[in-house]
Amino acid sequence: MLTEDGLYRVVLEMLHRAEITLPGDVTRALKRALNRGRNPIAKLQLELMLKNLKVAKKMDVPICQDTGTFTFFVQIGRKLQLNFDLRDVLTRAVTEATLKVPLRTNVVDPITRKPMKSNTGEGQPNIHIELVEGNEFQIDLLVRGSGAENCGRLFMLGPTAGSDGVKQAVLTTLREAGGKPCPPTIVGVGIGGTMETACVGAKRALLRSLKKPNSDPALAKLERKIELAANRLDIGPMGLGGRTTVLGVRIEKATSHTASLPVAVAFQCWAARRASAKLVNGEPRLVEP
Amino acid sequence: MKPTRLTPPLSEPDIRKLRTGDLVSITGKIVTARDKAYTRAISDAKLPVKLQGGIVYHCGPLAKRTPSGWKVVSAGPTTSARMDQIQAKFVKLTGVRALIGKGGVGEKVAGQLARLGCVYLAFPGGTGALAAKSVAKIEGVFWRDLGIPEALWVLRVRDFGPLVVAIDTRGDNIYLDQKRWN
Numbered sequence: 485m486l487t488e489d490g491l492y493r494v495v496l497e498m499l500h501r502a503e504i505t506l507p508g509d510v511t512r513a514l515k516r517a518l519n520r521g522r523n524p525i526a527k528l529q530l531e532l533m534l535k536n537l538k539v540a541k542k543m544d545v546p547i548c549q550d551t552g553t554f555t556f557f558v559q560i561g562r563k564l565q566l567n568f569d570l571r572d573v574l575t576r577a578v579t580e581a582t583l584k585v586p587l588r589t590n591v592v593d594p595i596t597r598k599p600m601k602s603n604t605g606e607g608q609p610n611i612h613i614e615l616v617e618g619n620e621f622q623i624d625l626l627v628r629g630s631g632a633e634n635c636g637r638l639f640m641l642g643p644t645a646g647s648d649g650v651k652q653a654v655l656t657t658l659r660e661a662g663g664k665p666c667p668p669t670i671v672g673v674g675i676g677g678t679m680e681t682a683c684v685g686a687k688r689a690l691l692r693s694l695k696k697p698n699s700d701p702a703l704a705k706l707e708r709k710i711e712l713a714a715n716r717l718d719i720g721p722m723g724l725g726g727r728t729t730v731l732g733v734r735i736e737k738a739t740s741h742t743a744s745l746p747v748a749v750a751f752q753c754w755a756a757r758r759a760s761a762k763l764v765n766g767e768p769r770l771v772e773p
Numbered sequence: 774m775k776p777t778r779l780t781p782p783l784s785e786p787d788i789r790k791l792r793t794g795d796l797v798s799i800t801g802k803i804v805t806a807r808d809k810a811y812t813r814a815i816s817d818a819k820l821p822v823k824l825q826g827g828i829v830y831h832c833g834p835l836a837k838r839t840p841s842g843w844k845v846v847s848a849g850p851t852t853s854a855r856m857d858q859i860q861a862k863f864v865k866l867t868g869v870r871a872l873i874g875k876g877g878v879g880e881k882v883a884g885q886l887a888r889l890g891c892v893y894l895a896f897p898g899g900t901g902a903l904a905a906k907s908v909a910k911i912e913g914v915f916w917r918d919l920g921i922p923e924a925l926w927v928l929r930v931r932d933f934g935p936l937v938v939a940i941d942t943r944g945d946n947i948y949l950d951q952k953r954w955n
C-alpha cells in the first residue's frame with residue numbers, strides 16, 4: 485500500500501542518500517576517468533573528487549555544500565488511488581531534510597532575493613507528474629546545484645539543422661560553460677517537442693544510468709558521437725584541461741512542429757546526485773543510490 | 774609535486790613568484806565572500822575584517838549551529854566568474870592577494886588581477902566535505918543578515934589543498950591555455 489507516511493519516509497531517505505553518496509555508475513565513471521590522459525592536474529582534480537566522496541560518506545555529510553534544489557519526476561499508475569496530497573508530502577520531506585541532513589537553504593524569492601525557509605516555496609520542490617499504466621509508482625529525484633543549472637541552454641534551431649546542428653549546439657554550450665558546471669559533467673539533451681518539453685526532456689534524460697545506452701540505436705550513436713567530440717575539447721575536470729570533459733551524453737527526443745527544432749542542453753555536475761524509489765511488493769522502497 | 778605552503782598575510786613578492794600549474798596549500802586565516810558580500814563591500818567601501826594580504830574564498834558554506842557554536846559541514850568553492858563585474862574593484866578595495874574558487878574568472882578580469890598582484894587558486898567544485906575537513910575553526914561570521922551562504926565566514930584552515938595556481942600574476946591562465954579555442 486502506498487500510504488502518506490510510507491512515501492514521506494522514503495522521500496526523506498532519498499534526499500538524505502542522494503546528498504551524501506553518488507550512484508554507482510557515476511563513481512565508476514569517475515574512476516575510469518583517472519586513467520584517461522596524462523594531465524597531472526586533471527588527475528589531481530579527479531582524485532580529490534573521489535576522496536571527497538569517501539569523506540562525505542564516512543562523515544555522513546553532503547558531498548557538496550551546494551545541496552541544490554530538488555526536481556522530482558513521479559510516475560503514477562492510473563489504477564492507483566492516492567488518498568493524500570503528493571505535493572504536500574514532497575514539500576514536507578524537503579523541509580525535514582533541510583533541518584536533519586542538514587541542507588543549505590538555497591531557495592530565495594527570484595526578484596527580492598529574500599531567502600525562503602527550508603528550501604520550499606512557489607515551484608519548489610519542482611515536481612513533474614506522468615501518468616502510466618497499471619498500478620506502478622516510481623519517483624526519481626535530481627539534485628540541482630546552481631553551477632550546473634546556470635550553464636543550461638535552450639536553442640530554437642532551424643528545422644533542418646539535423647543531428648549535426650544538435651551536436652554543434654551541445655559543443656557550443658560546453659565551450660561557453662568551461663569549468664563552471666564542475667566538469668566532468670553528464671549532459672542531458674532534449675531534442676524536439678516544444679520549448680518546455682525539450683527542457684524537461686533534457687532534465688529527465690539525466691536520470692538514465694551511465695551504464696544504460698539509449699534504447700533508440702540512432703540516438704545511442706549520436707550520444708557516443710557527441711561524447712567523443714566533447715572529450716576532445718580539452719576543457720577537462722574543473723576546466724583545468726584534460727581528456728574527460730563529460731562522463732556521458734543522454735538524449736531524449738519528442739516529435740516537433742514541422743517548422744521547429746528546439747534543443748535543450750542541461751548539465752549535471754560530476755556530483756551527479758540522484759535517487760529513485762518505487763513500489764516493491766506494494767511498499768515504497770529506495771532503489772538507488 | 775609537493776604543494777608550497779602559504780600562510781597569510783601574503784606579501785606581493787610571495788605571490789608574484791607563483792606560476793600556473795604550481796600546487797599550494799593554505800594554513801591560516803581565510804574569509805569567504807560571494808555575490809552579496811561583494812556587493813555590500815563595494816557599496817560600503819569597507820569590510821568588517823582586515824583583508825590586506827589576505828585570502829578570499831569564493832564559497833557559501835553549509836554550516837550548522839551546535840551547542841558549542843557554528844560548525845562547517847560542507848564548504849567547497851563556488852563559481853568565481855559570477856562576481857566578475859566587481860572582481861577587480863573588490864580586490865583593489867580589500868588588498869587581497871589570492872582568490873580561491875572554481876571555474877576561473879573572465880579574460881579581462883584575469884589581466885586586472887595580474888596587475889593588482891593577486892593570484893587565482895582552484896579547488897575542485899563539489900568537494901565540500903573534503904574542504905570542510907581542513908577547517909580547524911570558525912573565527913567569526915559577519916553580515917549574517919545576507920543569509921548563511923552569503924555571509925562572511927572567517928575560517929582558520931589547516932593544510933587546505935592542494936590548490937592549483939590557475940591564473941598567475943603574469944596573466945597566464947590555465948583555463949585558456951588549452952586546445953579548446955582552436
Ligand code: SF4
Nearest residue numbers: 548629631666753899
Ligand atoms: S555545480 Fe559544482 S558546486 Fe554546484 S552543486 Fe555541482 S559540484 Fe557542487
